[in-house]
Amino acid sequence: MTLVPVTYKGGIFQHDIVVDLIEDLGGYVVQKHVLAQEVVLQCFVPREDIELIRQISRPLFGEVTDSPLVGTEIAVVSMSLEIHHLPHPSCDIAEYVRRLGAKSNMVSLARGPGKRIAGLNDEERDVINEHDIAVYLLGNFETCIEYKMPTLRRGIEVPIVLCGGPDIETLKKIIDPPVDGYVGNVGRFMRRTKEAEELGKLDEIIAEITRVLEKKRDAIAKDPLSVAPARLMGLIKEKIPEILEVTSPTPLTVQMAGLRVKLPYDTFAEKVRKMEVEDGITLGDIAEVLPSRMRDYILVKILPFSETNTVV
C-alpha cells in the first residue's frame, strides 16, 4: 500500500464521513483547517483508494487534488525582516508552498543582508537543520551571492534550493560546491506576485522543491523509517491528550522523517519517549527525542530500519 499526499477541499457539512473514510482506508489526516463553511484536509491516502474518496465525497461537493508537499516542513530563509524582503518576495513564496500542503516556516537571519557583513549564527543554523529543506531567497547581484553563499550555507545539512536574481546558468556557475536546486530570475522585488509571469516563477520554485524532495523521499525509501511520521502523529494524539490543548495551528508538525511536537521538552520528553507504539516497543526505541531549537518544543527524529531492525 503506497500512501500519496493529497488535499481534500469540501463543505463542512458531513465532512466527518470523509475523515472516517480516510482513517478506515488506512490513511492519515495530517492537517485540518476549517475556514468558515469550508474544510481543507491535508492527508495521506492509499493510491488505489483516491477514486473511492472522490466517489463518496461527490455528493458533498468535495474535491481531491494532488499536493506533493503534504507532510513536509520547509524553511524559507529570508535575509532579514526589513521592508526590502517582506512581504515580497519572502511571504509570497512561503504562502505559495503552504497552498500545496507544506508547513512553511520563515527563518529570517539576524545578519543576513549585505555582502561582507552577511553571517549565519548557530541558532539559525540549527533551526534550518530541523527542516526537510531550506529555500534560500537571495538578492539580485551575482557578485554578492557568490561572496556570501559560502558563509550562509556553513553547517547546513538539509538540501538547499537557491533562488536569486541572476539566471539559472550563472547561479550554477558561481555556487561551489553545488546546492541541490536552483531557481533563477527570482531576486528581490518590491511588488506583489499576481501576474501570470510572476506566478509562473512561483510554480517553478514549487517544481524545484518537489524535485529535490522526491530525491530525498527516494533516499528514505531505500532504508525505510521504523514508523511512518503520520502514523506516529495519530498515536501521540491518542496517548498524550495534552497535545489537544495546544493552541498553535499545527500542534504536531509532520516532517518527512520526523515530527515536531509542540509541547515543552522538560515536562513531556520522558512521556513521549516512554509512549508505547506497538507490542511493547516504545517511541524511545525507534526514534530520537531531542529538544528543538525552536522555542522549547520536542523534535522526534525517526530512526531508519537499518538502525532499529523493527518496522511497526
Added chain:
Amino acid sequence: MLAVEYFEVECPEPLGAEYYEQITNDVLLDHNLLKVINKLHIWIDPKVPVFIAVATLKPITSVIRVGDCANVNPQEGKMTLVLSDETYLAPMLKIFWDRFGKDKVDQPDRFTVILTGVEATPAEVEEIVIGNPSESLHKDLIYAFRCIAPEGFRLRSEVFTKDKLTFVASENTLAEDIGTLVASLYKKMGEVPP
C-alpha cells in the same frame, strides 16, 4: 517611468540594473514620489559595494488649504466642514483649536467638523493653510531611497539642496573621493553638482 524626464540605472551587471530599475519604479510609485523627481541617475557597483543615487527635484510650491480637502457649509451661527480627504485632518484640527479654541470645534464623526460661533467667514476658513508637503519631502525621499538601496548598506551620506539630492550608501566606509564619482554622475544627467 512616465513623469520623470531622465532615469537611468547603471551597474556592471546588466541583469542587476534591470531589476533595480523595476524596484526603483515600484518604490517611488508606492510612495507617490514620481511627481517630485525630475531626473534620476542610480549607480550600483556590487564589487565595492556602493549605491549612489543622484536626482534633481521639481519645485513644490503648492500648500494645502482647508478648501482643498473639505467643503465648508455655512449655517446659522455655525459652519459644517465635510471632509473629502482626511490626510491633513489632524494638523487641521490642531490649527482650529489654536485659532478658535477647543470649545468651538466639534468633530461628531470621521468626516465632519463643526465650527460654532467662530469669528471668520467661510471664505477665510477655506483659505487657512493646514499642510506643506515640501516639509516632509526630504524625509520621504530618504526613506524611499533606503528601501531602494540594497539592504545592509548602512553607512549613508545624504546631501540635500533646494533642488538636488545625493544619496550614497555602502556597507564599508565611504571612499574619500566619492565626491568625484557623484560629480561625474551629475554630469551624465547634464546637471551641475551641488
